[in-house]
Amino acid sequence: MKVIRIISFVFIAAGILLLVFGYREYKAKKAFTNQAQATTGKVTEVIKRVRSGSKGTSTEYHYRVGYQGHDGNQKEFVSDKSHSTAEYKIGDPVPVLYVADTERAEINTISLLWFNFGLLTVLGFCFAACGATNLWITELPPQQGITSSANLRDLKEAYRSGRLTRNSEYQGLLVGF
Numbered sequence: 001m002k003v004i005r006i007i008s009f010v011f012i013a014a015g016i017l018l019l020v021f022g023y024r025e026y027k028a029k030k031a032f033t034n035q036a037q038a039t040t041g042k043v044t045e046v047i048k049r050v051r052s053g054s055k056g057t058s059t060e061y062h063y064r065v066g067y068q069g070h071d072g073n074q075k076e077f078v079s080d081k082s083h084s085t086a087e088y089k090i091g092d093p094v095p096v097l098y099v100a101d102t103e104r105a106e107i108n109t110i111s112l113l114w115f116n117f118g119l120l121t122v123l124g125f126c127f128a129a130c131g132a133t134n135l136w137i138t139e140l141p142p143q144q145g146i147t148s149s150a151n152l153r154d155l156k157e158a159y160r161s162g163r164l165t166r167n168s169e170y171q172g173l174l175v176g177f
Contacts, residue, residue, distance in 0.1 A: 008135035015128025022120030029117060036097035038108065041067030043088045047078065061086045065107060067096045077105040081112040 045064035050057055060082035069075050075098070088094060097113070098105035106113055 004138050005135065008131045008138070011127050011131025011134065013131075015124045015126070015131060018120050018124030018127060020124075022117055022124055025117040025120055029113060032099065032104070032106070033097060033113075035099050037070055037100065039067050039069075039096050039098065040093050041065040041096040041105075041107075043090055043092045043094055044076065046086055046088065046090060048086075049082070058084070060084065063088055063094070063107065065094055065096060065105070067098065067105065069098065069100055071100070075103070075105070077103075079107050079112060081106070081115070083111070087111075 042065065043063050044066045047062040047064060049060045049062065051060065061084070062082050063079045064076060065079065066074060066076045077098075095108035096105055097108045
């Protein structure tokens with residue numbers, strides 16, 4: 001039981017850490033979007049990057065985008081975020097957010113702008129919930145009447161006859177399922 005408790009706490013800690021990183025990502029993107037100006041750019045190049053690893057190869061598509069800044073000058077950037085499929089082709093218009101002072105620009109789509117925040121947050125909640133649920137289930141004090149020597153056939157028969165209720169003799173099997 002001690003190992004299960006340690007694993008549960010590790011999951012909770014990992015979940016909290018992922019949620020902290022998700023929150024930091026949210027704050028950074030929110031600060032960027034609050035300062036940024038919107039415009040429309042045009043894809044000037046689709047950059048295909050093939051990565052090889054122990055699990056095979058993966059392909060990422062980055063985009064070089066040209067846009068006109070508020071000062072009238074033509075600017076260009078390469079997106080640091082990528083898609084696994086080519087979402088845009090050369091000449092496609094794309095929404096752009098840029099901050100003129102820092103020369104920072106990003107393609108303004110949910111998948112490219114907010115993906116990291118969403119992924120970190122969902123994973124954080126999942127890890128924390130799994131750890132907390134496991135801790136809760138394993139640390140519950142034994143209840144009287146929860147154990148049962150019934151088998152699956154008995155459970156099936158109790159279900160068919162309407163005897164399968166919350167406080168019935170079959171509650172231990174219900175908790176197991």
